[in-house]
Amino acid sequence: MIDMIKKFIVENLKKYNYNGVVIGISGGIDSAVVGKLCVEAIGNSNVMGLILPERDSSPETVNDAKMVCEFLGIKYKVINISPILKKIGVYNLEPSTFFIPRKIQEKYVRKEFKKRNYTDDLMNKGDKDFLKGLAYYRIKHRIRMVLLYFYAEQINYAVIGTTNKTELKVGFYVKYGDDSVDIEPIMHLYKTQVFDLAKELNIPEKIISKSPSPDLIPGITDEYAIGISYKDLDRILLKIENNKDLSDENSDMVKKVKMILKAAKYREIKNIHMDFY
Template sequence: MQITEEMSMNITEELNGNIENIALKLRGFIRDQVTSFKKKGIVIGVSGGIDSAVALTLCVQELGKENVYGLLLPEEESAPSSKTLGAEICESLGVSYEEVPISPILRSLNIYDKKEQIIKRVCPEYDIRIHKTSLVLPDFLNTGSLNVPYIRLVKSNETVGKYRLKATDYLELIGLQGVKQRSRMLVQYMYAETLNYAVCGTTNKTEVVLGQFVKYGDGGVDLEPLADCYKTQVYALGKYLDINKEIMKRPPSADTWSHYTTDEEFYWRMPIQIMDQMLYAQEHQLPLQVIEKSTGLSRETIEKAQKHISRIRNNTEYIRAAPPVCYINR
């Protein structure tokens, strides 16, 4: 692609250009997919975050509020604001919605008890009555390539301890946490099939590229209107669609830990503005000098970040891939 002077100075501006046309394309995509599936409308999980807010708004604009059904799917560790903001945007759009807590499903599988046992083993001082927890990774830009996850203990909004995780404990925690997204998708399909609706996903391109979704959880949907929009573009769409300012300024999060953990603290390990510029530059094979000017990062940091991102993409390829099929009749 040809590199313009404007783009060489600011990749973010290039990302966020032509947002009105992007919104129109997304609306047309939603209409086309619902029609091709021969469905009457859309079911969507509404989390109080920017992705679901933008997807919900586009669905309502294209299909009408009467053909969109919102589901609030909280659990014990969800932030209270998730339910509040989710209900507010449904009501502001005139969308029918229902709250279906998934905690009973998780308790039936002992998810909370198993998680607590791991945390107590890793953090001897942990007391569920006074502590909240989150799973975080070191900031990549400040600590380099160190990639050791740790549990953060929080008391009265103050960090009181950090404990490194063994690989076995980390994998077990990820497996337990994934049940939350898979439980939410189970509920969404129950409602969608009852209504003869399609399930609309809310995964954006940044998450797709990095494998930042749960296979057969938030990745198990009928259509993904935002999957070719970087997170930065989703925020630009939110501004264009006049999304609630409280949602716009809320830090992105999977919202599966008792202490609200942002995606920057765990998945991205750098500000989203930097991550999206790096991903866009990688996608369009932009030269280093363009990335340097746009991000303000040194060449050495950019090269390390590129390797870091490539490693993530390679390690999560199986999440994006369709299940392999053994063809025996060819």
């Protein structure tokens, strides 16, 4: 598996005449795994990391991301995107949290998030405040992607993606944000398979053991946002993919996953246009 992915990276960089890769390092497991695969495939001198925190990022984000970059032995830049988001007016959508302790922020956000439904997020449903929240967090991924391409194109590097198969299937990505890249080396792997691969690649235990998070809103992890653990989600997704019996699964959980898959179809539409002949 590792050799096949490395070959995929090398062949596609050569095919499209790229000199190397730029990767957004989040301090999470996906970017750590992809970064390690790239380093093993093309050497650390041809891999550049960007660490792009902002006002709502976890205090651990930058430190964990730096640790990953140092583990990989790659050059990197830390760019706080808060000034860009502030200039655009993004932070005007939510009250300032500057004087509020992080734990209180997280508790409040989790309480508010319980009122949301992940499928509504996928289908752009909800009241004015709900839609405002979508705009508030989605633009962060899009600004990060703009910066990744800005730095990549100056040195003819490819922007490499970190989306896995679980995220793809359930729509856990931002359109024209983290889905807009040149190469996706782990999109064929479910999240639980990425964890297995991380162990094979000797990714630092701190990164493997931390709860995956989009790091867009205080206190919200992937599993909290989706409403199901990756272990349960991947198991059911694999059964559905392989047309296996689901009778031994919790019926409510299966219903939830099927609803998410249906709603996720909305994320597959890149654009809507009319062809003139």
